[in-house]
Amino acid sequence: MHGGALSTSPRAGAVVIFYHPDAACIERANRLAAAMPCIVIDNTPLMLEQAELGLSAAVTYVPNGANHGIATAINQGVERLIQAGFESAIVFDQDSDPPAILLQDLPQLIQAANTKDERVALAGPAYSDARLRGVAPFVRFGWGKLTRIVPDGREPIDVDFLISSGSCINLRYWREIGPMDDALFIDFVDLEWCVRAKAKGFRVLGVPWVKMTHELGGEPVRIFGRAYPMHGPLRHYYQFRNVIALIKRASMPLTWKTTELVKLPVRVVLYCFFPARRSEHLLMVWRGVCDGWRGRLGAYRPR
Structure with a gap:
């Protein structure tokens, strides 16, 4: 595991999932690796070399040579961080561009919860997509419709699920909750994992003061x-x-x-x-x- 130029006080690492990355994706991963230890799991159906892609030597690069799905890729990255002794893992899609506050505040929140033996499985930001409706609300399940919660204030908000990109997984409880469901491959992977975590008595926390730009899907x-x-x-x-x-x-x-x-x-x-x-x-x-x-x-x- 390579170390970044800047380290956060909690033992936190990043897992970035690639699939046919472009130059901007490579640049974002390199920038992330300068801020914290970073693993790139590449699901592109080609075996590419790290230097050929233009990835920094600070990145730990894992080319799968095939598309194994988002769930398997997250599991691969998380397992490597656990083996290296990390406390938390922040997961990113290749197009995610996290602000510095996310890399700092989410691992610190997980660390503080662990210090107090609070059972927090996951903490994640609010996200915004300018093409849709700006900052998306956090959600809880309701009968026939979702209950939407405006991401506001300086206290974490208990929610029912968070999208995986930008979310910080508490690795202390990874074995107890279990890995992402490989069989789902891509969609609803994050939701199923959050449901499983909550069923085991863990909390899933939306962090309203941390916001990340994230595009959902193609052109709306x-x-x-x-x-x-x-x-x-x-x-x-x-x-x-x-x-x-x-x-x-x-x-x-x-x-x-x-x-x-x-x-x-x-x-x-x-x-x-x-x-x-x-x-x-x-x-x-x-x-x-x-x-x-x-x-x-x-x-x-x-x-």
């Missing part, structure tokens, strides 16, 4: 004046498959299930009738629903 579509994040057909396959698969699990909260059942028909309309390549979107959504119902998980296998 605007419908009746409101912007919705849009993905490609394959990503919609995973979204619908994993929703159905998780709805079938007894471990998932009924409140979350009712919310998703309300959202599903709306998502079908948004994702299948508004973007280009409508028939392709619809086909992949249908395949996702069928595979989710059958419990056919892992990487998508073309028919």
